[in-house]
Amino acid sequence: MAGMTDGRGRLRARTRAAALLAAGAVMALGAAGCGSSDDGGSSGSGDAGGSGGKSLTMWTFKQSNVPGLEAAAAAWGRRTGNTLRVQVYTPDDAYATKVRAAANTRDLPDIVSAHSASEEWQFAAAGVLDDITDEFDQAWQDELYPSAVSATSLTEERIRASEANSSTSLAGLEPGHFYAVPYLSGSAGFVFARKSALRRAGVDVSKPPATYEEMVSAIEKTRASLGEAGGIATGLKIPQTGYYWLFRPMSFGFLGRADFLGRQGRDPSVAWNSPKSVETLSLYDRLTPLWVPGVLALGIDEADQKFADGSATWDVGGTYTLSFLLDQGMDLDDVMVFPVPPPAGGAYDQTKLAPAPLVSAGVASTSENRAEAIDFLRFLSSREGAMLFGEGANDIPATDLGDATASWNPALREMFAALSPPGEDVLDVNDFSADPGAGSGPVTAASADVLNKIVAGKATPQQAGDELAEMYEKAWAAQK
Incomplete structure (x- = not known):
């Protein structure tokens, strides 16, 4: 996923894209991430230290998510006797490189975070992440926003579209399967x-x-x-x-x-x-x-x-x-x-x-603690785990918390209140399916350039409308 890279921003830019664009158009933009440029850091969560519980590690690329993940990990640790350590690596390129290098040396953590509905599949195709379809059952899915689940279910169309580039091919994956669970969403x-x-x-x-x-x-x-x-x-x-x-x-x-x-x-x-x-x-x-x-x-x-x-x-x-x-x-x-x-x-x-998935987490193919990793991801999706994550990260979990956010700060609560399950009056910012080429054609990005002409004083609203109408008419005429 390329584009939107400025300042500290490749990480930040890429995480925003997931919230902005449809599958085809996502490649044109990025999405936000953390504002930090740490090249690594870690902290322990849970209190099972020498109590005989399992010790797990989770990697993420989003600094601002760490307090929320730690809060959820600590609660999970008290419940299970296990320990989960969260480690963050930025910027985005460095994180992706580290994950792939660790896969080659079989030095992956137990849980790997990835950009939803894109990088998680690429990691799975590279052998980094396991298929978790059997564990991610309907009862678990029902905890999450439907739009977050549907976006992370791999489709046959996405697999076919990926085969044009061998470096991003998903040909070895199965349509309808899941390779990670979304835990951060938004719009x-x-x-x-x-x-x-x-x-x-x-x-x-x-x-x-x-x-x-x-x-x-x-x-x-x-x-x-x-x-x-x-x-x-x-x-x-x-x-x-x-x-x-x-x-x-x-x-x-x-x-x-x-x-x-x-x-x-x-x-x-x-x-x-x-x-x-x-x-x-x-x-x-x-x-x-x-x-x-x-x-x-x-x-x-x-x-x-x-x-x-x-x-x-x-x-x-x-x-x-x-x-x-x-x-x-x-x-x-x-x-x-x-x-x-x-x-x-x-x-x-x-x-x-409609909330779109932004960051997901899956179980590393080399993990010796698969059952425990699955259990933590399930806890992170629960109301208790998602509440702890959202409050700690000052961000929106992928779990539908209903009215449980009454105690959240007003700013976070206002954002949460605007998110809604699919409906006639709900805008899914990821849905460009009505555009020529289902959002994957150049007309989608070119429309934004025309709007900037209005801001620059180079086009009136009527002139911009005429240009856009001609652009869309030609794009539709070119459709087979």
Whole structure:
């Protein structure tokens, strides 16, 4: 998975991609990770030290997940008498290299973390991870979000698509099988605001904006009161951020599922240059004067850092952004989080997002503690284990916790509340199946470039709509 690599960011960039894009489009972007650049570290969890229990090791590439994994491991250790040590290696490239080298020398840990629905299969194909289909039964799957489970079930289509490149071929794996269990999930489509700055500008911080227009009005107030520091940031140097993280959720809320998918498909009544679609482009254009200066040159980490250091009052990202902001020293109590709100008078009056799997863990093929490793992964998926992980990591587990998050901090709780099982009014940011080429064609990424023309003042909403309509018409005509 390539792309979205800036600053410290290959790790961070790659973990975001899983939350952003469909299977075909995932290769165009990355996804967020930890903000640290540790080249290795470890800590013990559990209290079974010399008690006769088994001693296991787990590797991860995401620094911010370590406190949550340790908390779950400690509780599991008290219950079983076993010990689990968590070790973190970054950046992403170094982690992948270490895993493959350890497989060659048979020096793998018991449990290996991997990017969901991509790297976990590559690790399995390389002999790193075991097939755990028999253990990962329906009762276990039912603990997790359905969208997280379905995305990590290997399909025949993915296997066939992988065979074009021998280095990434999954030909030796079985369709419908599982090689890892997702434990971190999330979604793009969230806006972050600094409460202290909002208060200085006279913006109400008791509740998030209920509509897109309310959000724009609040940004206008902070921009007028605080100058450039009152603006909104995101990493538009990678154009897909504006398209996937902000425009698509807003458009989905305005158009509704049928028209949203129809626009990506072949419905002329909602083509990109139809009045409905141009209206969504006009709504997006309302942010043009409100972006922080130089936003088109900002990478993902750079944009988040602007928000963290007070150079921006608003930031667009995903569930995974929160832990990075806290790593940058932000005060959790100063962060307001909410999903991109729907426009007034649109199809839906609230935004619901389907959680996608981001990080999974599987059992190493060389582990001598397979039963214990499976038992820990099952505990991590349980409500108790997932609660401990989510609270410790300040992130979203792959387990559906229902109303059990009432005690979580408001920012984390707000993100969790926006995530929902599949439904008519739920946007799966990974679903590009209505696009030409089912999201794997160049038109998907090119659409983001057109949106950046609006931000740059090089295209009006109508001009952008006409260009997009022509692009999609040609892409569909080229389909066999």
